[in-house]
Amino acid sequence: MGPAGTFSEEAAIAYDPQAQYAACPSIPAVAAAVEQGKVDEGVVPIENSLEGSVTFTLDLLIHDSNLFIRHELVLPIHNNLLARPGTRLGDIRVIHSHPQPLAQCRGFLTERFPNAELVASLSTAAAVEQLKKSDARAAAIGTLRAAELYGAAVLARNIEDNPNNVTRFVVLATSDRPPTGADKTSICFSFDADRPGLLYGVMKCFAELGLNLAKVESRPTKQSLGRYIFLIDVEGHREDPKVKTALDQMKRQVSMLKVFGSYPKAKPSAQ
Amino acid sequence: MGPAGTFSEEAAIAYDPQAQYAACPSIPAVAAAVEQGKVDEGVVPIENSLEGSVTFTLDLLIHDSNLFIRHELVLPIHNNLLARPGTRLGDIRVIHSHPQPLAQCRGFLTERFPNAELVASLSTAAAVEQLKKSDARAAAIGTLRAAELYGAAVLARNIEDNPNNVTRFVVLATSDRPPTGADKTSICFSFDADRPGLLYGVMKCFAELGLNLAKVESRPTKQSLGRYIFLIDVEGHREDPKVKTALDQMKRQVSMLKVFGSYPKAKPSAQ
Numbered sequence: 001m002g003p004a005g006t007f008s009e010e011a012a013i014a015y016d017p018q019a020q021y022a023a024c025p026s027i028p029a030v031a032a033a034v035e036q037g038k039v040d041e042g043v044v045p046i047e048n049s050l051e052g053s054v055t056f057t058l059d060l061l062i063h064d065s066n067l068f069i070r071h072e073l074v075l076p077i078h079n080n081l082l083a084r085p086g087t088r089l090g091d092i093r094v095i096h097s098h099p100q101p102l103a104q105c106r107g108f109l110t111e112r113f114p115n116a117e118l119v120a121s122l123s124t125a126a127a128v129e130q131l132k133k134s135d136a137r138a139a140a141i142g143t144l145r146a147a148e149l150y151g152a153a154v155l156a157r158n159i160e161d162n163p164n165n166v167t168r169f170v171v172l173a174t175s176d177r178p179p180t181g182a183d184k185t186s187i188c189f190s191f192d193a194d195r196p197g198l199l200y201g202v203m204k205c206f207a208e209l210g211l212n213l214a215k216v217e218s219r220p221t222k223q224s225l226g227r228y229i230f231l232i233d234v235e236g237h238r239e240d241p242k243v244k245t246a247l248d249q250m251k252r253q254v255s256m257l258k259v260f261g262s263y264p265k266a267k268p269s270a271q
Numbered sequence: 272m273g274p275a276g277t278f279s280e281e282a283a284i285a286y287d288p289q290a291q292y293a294a295c296p297s298i299p300a301v302a303a304a305v306e307q308g309k310v311d312e313g314v315v316p317i318e319n320s321l322e323g324s325v326t327f328t329l330d331l332l333i334h335d336s337n338l339f340i341r342h343e344l345v346l347p348i349h350n351n352l353l354a355r356p357g358t359r360l361g362d363i364r365v366i367h368s369h370p371q372p373l374a375q376c377r378g379f380l381t382e383r384f385p386n387a388e389l390v391a392s393l394s395t396a397a398a399v400e401q402l403k404k405s406d407a408r409a410a411a412i413g414t415l416r417a418a419e420l421y422g423a424a425v426l427a428r429n430i431e432d433n434p435n436n437v438t439r440f441v442v443l444a445t446s447d448r449p450p451t452g453a454d455k456t457s458i459c460f461s462f463d464a465d466r467p468g469l470l471y472g473v474m475k476c477f478a479e480l481g482l483n484l485a486k487v488e489s490r491p492t493k494q495s496l497g498r499y500i501f502l503i504d505v506e507g508h509r510e511d512p513k514v515k516t517a518l519d520q521m522k523r524q525v526s527m528l529k530v531f532g533s534y535p536k537a538k539p540s541a542q
Contacts, residue, residue: 099391203470214497
């Protein structure tokens with residue numbers, strides 16, 4: 001996902017250093033490229049430890065794609081202050097980036113550049129590319145790889161306020177993985193009524209079998225406020241007997257169930 | 272929240288047409304103004320029927336504020352294509368807005384302006400204000416009120432792709448409301464362990480008392496990926512005997528419980 005120089009490209013390289021990479025301009029474009037067979041696998045962000053879920057990816061999995069999650073990986077996210085070579089810190093009057101890294105570096109920016117104008121861009125790579133068109137007083141927040149790609153100088157490294165900044169990426173493909181013994185299964189489901197205890201009933205299926213839920217999340221149905229689609233990550237593979245039993249039991253309670261796939265559980269990445 | 276001409280200003284006027292309004296540049300600034308007694312109440316968006324939760328508001332309530340939710344209201348969200356007076360549809364080459372309305376109007380923009388450049392701004396009001404600095408080929412997506420305030424012409428109304436576009440706003444204050452008989456209570460909680468069935472145990476307290484959960488949501492703790500703070504909206508007032516019992520029971524199971532307040536349940540707004 002994204003032009004070269006985004007965090008998703010870093011994740012794709014970490015996932016498969018030998019692969020050939022194709023850049024897609026958006027999360028739906030990544031899914032379309034996999035669905036149309038233009039690429040074998042697509043890497044998109046799904047969750048950040050500070051910001052929460054990447055709702056574009058969740059909504060794609062729920063509404064707009066039948067792709068499977070084949071793999072997950074967790075990567076530390078470091079933001080860097082970049083500028084055209086020759087720019088000094090004291091020169092900077094304008095700072096470009098995507099609203100998310102601007103927010104993640106708010107403490108650094110407020111302390112060091114209290115009077116700088118913050119300008120939103122559509123991606124961190126676009127912000128770094130923007131530097132070429134700017135005069136020498138502009139900086140951007142982006143990856144080290146973007147600095148390399150767009151010929152920018154690195155003025156400050158790791159400027160994020162909270163060091164616990166990691167993003168979980170998923171690899172989308174037309175099939176998921178056979179069991180490895182340490183897997184996770186992602187599903188979503190909804191109800192066609194709004195009665196007390198419906199979600200509780202589903203969670204009971206998992207709890208009574210001793211299955212740990214790694215994540216419970218809700219997304220709007222997009223039809224009416226207050227009606228939700230629930231997303232659950234359960235530890236285990238969808239072919240494990242216990243997980244299979246829980247999925248069979250819950251099927252009778254929900255109006256929609258979609259299994260996004262089973263895949264090896266990521267080891268948390270070193271910071 | 273936001274400069275004049277944002278949806279939050281519309282919500283503030285709908286909530287109390289007689290009030291004096293003060294604009295704050297961000298969601299944390301609204302909370303600070305209420306906490307410092309500069310204003311009595313603050314209006315911020317908390318959830319959109321298409322995009323889901325406004326995570327800034329959730330994280331403020333969880334981590335950075337002891338304010339109460341005193342009221343909620345639900346407002347239809349209409350996006351409009353605005354430009355400097357005299358601009359014709361055929362002239363438009365650049366369209367400014369916040370990334371969210373740009374995404375919400377993607378169908379309209381793709382069909383009518385397949386070649387226009389989309390430019391991100393920090394708010395819809397900022398996008399409309401931006402028109403003053405632009406040449407005649409620019410348009411912005413924003414509210415009718417912003418058109419009025421910044422002297423822009425309305426080229427097309429209600430250009431959002433999905434008509435089920437409503438936003439829920441909450442009114443923050445230093446206290447919540449006494450029971451009205453049709454209330455809702457918002458809480459958040461977390462666990463200091465990651466064992467199967469912990470969330471299930473809490474939901475059991477509510478389910479066994481027949482209390483309906485209007486919403487279940489999770490947010491990152493910001494300390495470690497995979498650890499969450501759960502947010503629940505339960506129907507009823509925190510002083511209702513059943514809600515009180517459930518809250519007392521769950522206190523023994525969680526490591527942190529914060530009650531954001533009880534307030535009258537909003538009637539869904541007409542579209």
